[in-house]
Amino acid sequence: xxxxxxxLHRENEILKxxxxxxxxxxxxxxxxxxxxxxxxxxxxxxxxxxxxxEKDLDTFTKILKESVFEQHAEGxxxxxxx
Numbered sequence: 001x002x003x004x005x006x007x008l009h010r011e012n013e014i015l016k017x018x019x020x021x022x023x024x025x026x027x028x029x030x031x032x033x034x035x036x037x038x039x040x041x042x043x044x045x046x047x048x049x050x051x052x053x054e055k056d057l058d059t060f061t062k063i064l065k066e067s068v069f070e071q072h073a074e075g076x077x078x079x080x081x082x
Contacts, residue, residue: 021050
């Protein structure tokens with residue numbers, strides 16, 4: 001059950017992140033596994049794939065850094081911090 005707890009934690013963090021984006025009034029589109037799951041066909045995914053408006057990139061970056069995510073390289077994606 002340890003794996004299940006970790007997966008549930010990840011799901012909760014992803015949902016909180018999406019809510020933070022929406023609460024900030026940012027325009028974004030969820031794509032990939034989470035988008036498919038949102039349509040009712042669960043698909044395992046370990047990352048949240050989003051398309052963002054370039055003009056809002058600094059705000060997206062700030063929200064991610066304030067949550068449980070850390071940036072590994074400039075221009076690259078974010079991963080959940082350990």
